[in-house]
Amino acid sequence: MSSPDDPLLGRVLERRYRIDAPIARGGMSSVYVGTDLRLGRRVAVKVMDSRYVGDPQFLRRFEFEARAVAGLSHPGLVAVYDQSIDGDIAFLVMELVRGGSLRELLRERGPMPPHAVASIGIPTLGGLGTAHRAGLVHRDVKPENILISDTGDVKVADFGLVRAVAEAGVTSASIILGTAAYLSPEQVSSTDIDARSDVYSAGVLFFELLTGRQPFSGATPLALAYQRLSYDVPAPSDVIAGIPPLIDEIVLRATERDPDLRYDDAFAMQHALLDAVDDLGLPPFTVPAPQQASARVTSAIARPVAPQRPAERDPNTDPATEDFGYEDFGYDDIGDDDIGDDAADYAPADYGDTDYDEHYPDGRRPPAAQRLRAPDPTDVDPASFTQATSGVAAFAWTVIVLLIAASLAAGGWALGAMLTS
Numbered sequence: 001m002s003s004p005d006d007p008l009l010g011r012v013l014e015r016r017y018r019i020d021a022p023i024a025r026g027g028m029s030s031v032y033v034g035t036d037l038r039l040g041r042r043v044a045v046k047v048m049d050s051r052y053v054g055d056p057q058f059l060r061r062f063e064f065e066a067r068a069v070a071g072l073s074h075p076g077l078v079a080v081y082d083q084s085i086d087g088d089i090a091f092l093v094m095e096l097v098r099g100g101s102l103r104e105l106l107r108e109r110g111p112m113p114p115h116a117v118a119s120i121g122i123p124t125l126g127g128l129g130t131a132h133r134a135g136l137v138h139r140d141v142k143p144e145n146i147l148i149s150d151t152g153d154v155k156v157a158d159f160g161l162v163r164a165v166a167e168a169g170v171t172s173a174s175i176i177l178g179t180a181a182y183l184s185p186e187q188v189s190s191t192d193i194d195a196r197s198d199v200y201s202a203g204v205l206f207f208e209l210l211t212g213r214q215p216f217s218g219a220t221p222l223a224l225a226y227q228r229l230s231y232d233v234p235a236p237s238d239v240i241a242g243i244p245p246l247i248d249e250i251v252l253r254a255t256e257r258d259p260d261l262r263y264d265d266a267f268a269m270q271h272a273l274l275d276a277v278d279d280l281g282l283p284p285f286t287v288p289a290p291q292q293a294s295a296r297v298t299s300a301i302a303r304p305v306a307p308q309r310p311a312e313r314d315p316n317t318d319p320a321t322e323d324f325g326y327e328d329f330g331y332d333d334i335g336d337d338d339i340g341d342d343a344a345d346y347a348p349a350d351y352g353d354t355d356y357d358e359h360y361p362d363g364r365r366p367p368a369a370q371r372l373r374a375p376d377p378t379d380v381d382p383a384s385f386t387q388a389t390s391g392v393a394a395f396a397w398t399v400i401v402l403l404i405a406a407s408l409a410a411g412g413w414a415l416g417a418m419l420t421s
Contacts, residue, residue: 006022008032008047008089009021009022012037013045013084013086013089014084014086016037017034017036017043017045017091017093018034018035019032019034019045019047020033020034020035023044026144028048028049028052028161029046029047029049029161030046030047030049031046031047032044032046032047033096034093036081036093042096043081043093043094043095043096044093044094044095044097045091045092045093045094046091046092046094047090048062048089048090048091048092050088052090053085053088053089053090059085062083062090062161065159065161066080066083066092067083068134068159069131069136069159070082070083072131072134072136072159073130074126074127074130075123075126075127075153075155076123076124076125076126076127076130076154076156077127077130077131077155077159078094078095078147078155078157078158079094079095080092080093080094080095080159081093081094081095094157097147097149097153097155098149098150098289099147099148099149099150099153099289099290100147100148100289100290100292101143101145101146101147101148101290102120102143102144102146102147102148102209103142103143103144104292105143105148105287105288105289105290106143106208106209107290108290108291108292109288110212111209111210111211111240112210114210114244114247114280114282115282115283115284115285116209116285116287117206117209117210117247118273118276118277118285119154119284119285119287120148120154120209120287121202121270121273122270122273122277123153123154123155124141124146124154124156124202124205124266125202125266125267125269125273126266126267126270127155127156127266128141128195128198128202128265128266129265129266129267129268129269129270131159132195132198132265132266132267133265133267136159137193137194137195137197138156138158138159138198138201139187139193139198140158140161140182140201141156141182141198141201141202141205142179142181142182142201142205143205143208145157145158146205148287148288148289148290149289150289152286152287152289154287180218180221180222180224180225181204181214181216181224182204182205183225183228184196184200184201184228184259185200185228185229188226188228188229189229194259195264195265195266196259196262196263196264197259198265198266199254199262199263199265199266199268199269200254200255200256200259200262202254202266202269203250203251203252203253203254203255203269204255206236206250206251206254207233207234207236207251207255210236210239210240210243210247210251211236211239211240212240213239215233215234215255216228216231216233228257229257232255232256233252233255235248235251235252236248236251244280246276246279247276247280250269250273250276253272
């Protein structure tokens, strides 16, 4: 995790996004709580690993994928607000979701009953389906990339990042390891990838949620990935008794080795799940956020903002965005042991900073024009300037007339004195 000496803390990217506190770190990025100084709202800032910033192909794909995802709108997707490169930092600005990942929920609670799996699967498939209909493929559907908020919202994160990283000139063992268990057969054997690859990964995800384990195992990520070329995913009820046949059927069809036998896209799989929920009479369920992750994110959000170092302060920054009155702080209690290798990619939604909201309930600071400052000579109104100069001129002429009159009076007095003497 980031240390108190993290050079990003307090930095303002693109003169707009201030990095406030770390949330999580993964194989290809780190995620921070940030503040959009222009709009006065909290955001999540995903900063890509420095290895990728020097790769032009990665940067082109990174920008293209971010633009495409930013055009999507669905409650099952983490919203992407912005993407840019500031010097040696490539970053995404996203919706801030206070909560944690599905991976962390699995660690805390273990396998889930069908009604809980359905409550996760329906919004997840809705988000994926929206992307599929727009021609996008996620390529990395796994518990780490599904986020659960404190209010029970389920959202898919990190669209397009895997493709951008895959096309870069560098790679990461942790990325391969995290993805291998959920890869579709065609992702292992070819490059012909479409929406049905995400459907396969979703089926593996459903299997893990229902059983608490992954369907394949291997000594290495490569061996794990190649298992699916020769073996089918088993029915969840083969591992845990009592899972309804309708749920088994959804998992088995989604994980067919032949893509033509799967659901065409995530929406088709979602419709099958909705039908199963109705037929089985599964009760509605609010998915809980993982407690430890939620507490960690809440702590990171609530911490005061680290001040920007004077040497790094941008002289062109709008004064209205500075001097929030926060003090420095450390992050020693947020460590790698708490996060874990798989807890990387948060996309953390609404947040109210108590200090910020107490002073500015409407979420914005007063405009700079309303704040005390020294008068600027260039701000003088022309009409008032004319009026002021006219008054000065009238006073000057009055003084001159009085002086002339006094001179004439003195001269007349002196002349009269001479004539009478």
